[in-house]
Amino acid sequence: MKDIRFIAIFLLLAATAVSAQDADSAYNSKSGWNIIPLPIVSYHSDLGFQFGALATIYDYGDGSYYPDYKHLVYFELSLYTKLSGIARVSYDSQYLLPGYRVTANLGFFPNKAYSFFGFNGYRSVYTPEFITTGAESYKSRVFYNYQNYQTRFMVDLQKNINPWLKWIAGMNLWNFNLQSVDVDFINRGKESDLLPAIADEPGLYERYIAYGIIPKDEADGGFVANVKAGIVADTRDFDANPSKGIWTELLMNMAPGFIGNASPHIKLVAMHRQYFPLAGKRLIFAYRVGYQGTIAGHTPFYMQSQLQTSFIYNLTNAVGGAESVRGILYNRLLADGFAIGNAELRWRTLDFRFLGQNCFLGFNLFADAAVTVQKIDFDQEEALRQAVLLDDPAVPGNPWAFSADDYFDFSSADTPHYTMGGGLKIGFNENTIISADIGKALSPRDGSLGVYIGMDFMF
Numbered sequence: 001m002k003d004i005r006f007i008a009i010f011l012l013l014a015a016t017a018v019s020a021q022d023a024d025s026a027y028n029s030k031s032g033w034n035i036i037p038l039p040i041v042s043y044h045s046d047l048g049f050q051f052g053a054l055a056t057i058y059d060y061g062d063g064s065y066y067p068d069y070k071h072l073v074y075f076e077l078s079l080y081t082k083l084s085g086i087a088r089v090s091y092d093s094q095y096l097l098p099g100y101r102v103t104a105n106l107g108f109f110p111n112k113a114y115s116f117f118g119f120n121g122y123r124s125v126y127t128p129e130f131i132t133t134g135a136e137s138y139k140s141r142v143f144y145n146y147q148n149y150q151t152r153f154m155v156d157l158q159k160n161i162n163p164w165l166k167w168i169a170g171m172n173l174w175n176f177n178l179q180s181v182d183v184d185f186i187n188r189g190k191e192s193d194l195l196p197a198i199a200d201e202p203g204l205y206e207r208y209i210a211y212g213i214i215p216k217d218e219a220d221g222g223f224v225a226n227v228k229a230g231i232v233a234d235t236r237d238f239d240a241n242p243s244k245g246i247w248t249e250l251l252m253n254m255a256p257g258f259i260g261n262a263s264p265h266i267k268l269v270a271m272h273r274q275y276f277p278l279a280g281k282r283l284i285f286a287y288r289v290g291y292q293g294t295i296a297g298h299t300p301f302y303m304q305s306q307l308q309t310s311f312i313y314n315l316t317n318a319v320g321g322a323e324s325v326r327g328i329l330y331n332r333l334l335a336d337g338f339a340i341g342n343a344e345l346r347w348r349t350l351d352f353r354f355l356g357q358n359c360f361l362g363f364n365l366f367a368d369a370a371v372t373v374q375k376i377d378f379d380q381e382e383a384l385r386q387a388v389l390l391d392d393p394a395v396p397g398n399p400w401a402f403s404a405d406d407y408f409d410f411s412s413a414d415t416p417h418y419t420m421g422g423g424l425k426i427g428f429n430e431n432t433i434i435s436a437d438i439g440k441a442l443s444p445r446d447g448s449l450g451v452y453i454g455m456d457f458m459f
Helices: 183-187 204-210 380-390
Strands: 033-044 048-059 071-080 084-097 100-115 145-162 165-179 221-234 245-255 265-279 283-297 337-354 357-374 417-428 432-441 449-455
Touching: 033 071, 033 432, 100 183, 145 221, 165 245, 204 380, 283 357, 357 432
Parallel strands: none
Antiparallel strands: 033 048, 033 449, 048 071, 071 084, 084 100, 100 145, 145 165, 165 221, 221 245, 245 265, 265 283, 283 337, 337 357, 357 417, 417 432, 432 449
């Protein structure tokens, strides 16, 4: 990824609202159905500029639920200029089934240039010159990419054991369709700065397959059906923008063979989030610490990139980027198990009314980190042997030329990946929050700078 030295962000925001009740109701009260449609004009340094539209529909009932809601439905259709997209619908309610919270989402996430930097963090070397046009060792701008089309359906049920403790159960279905980057598609209509064919310049994904690191039966993707079960402790005062309390979850995501999984496995997820009011709701300190790892079986490599929690609405990746460690490269840390930590200071500076909506303006400062705690195992000696065999000096201009230092660092374990940064938040009716964060990687091995404009607080 090219270094980003100067960034100007222009966020075009237009908000309208349709309410089934009087729009002049008291500031702290909303009732009936409220629709907040927004155009999507955003920027994500890993994915490019995003264009599209979203709509969030809230049912506040008779107003006694506000700022909570009876029902929430969310729609999004958008495209990123770096060849990915989102088409999804989500639903959340504590009133559809009395006594249960129901969350569901259906999404299609095509990505023609999905980031891939190898396995186990710093044990895989990132060489930015490989993707820097004009550099002496330039290979291809998509050297660290492959095509990844993901379809996902999820439905979860939660029920309170007591006012702050609940159990959760659900079914998560994924289908992954993977292949090499479609270079012809990216090159079409261009007369210069063309990408080389994959056969002439294989990327890291193709090399991992050829070296035997990615098993051939996983290289094209596959289907995964997860059964989810766990407990959640939640004492937050408000889900979308909490000012106090905890949110702790312990989940088992099980992919058993008898429901069609080619690689049965169990993932354990343990996440703790806590919120401290330093000056009422105006100044909040929040942090998240957690672990996700395989505790049984074999997790296919295409599932290792999925960050799994009790609420999964958008496309979530582990680890690197807007949902995990802001500032490091998207999917920089891909491992069988990882630990993650985020700390954030949130300052709510101004409350105001805009187009009949209750709004606020806020800022945040943060520090993020993650580290590999369980490696994705593969035969290192065999991988190096295959790489050397492919690097045949008798073949002029051999595209499989290989130097171990360009790809691997097996000399030590992964060390923490650190970032720091800050951001801006604009909230509508406490539930819809537009977020802009800028994160700086503290090591050049993780890239340079990440810019993320999207929805909601990260945790």
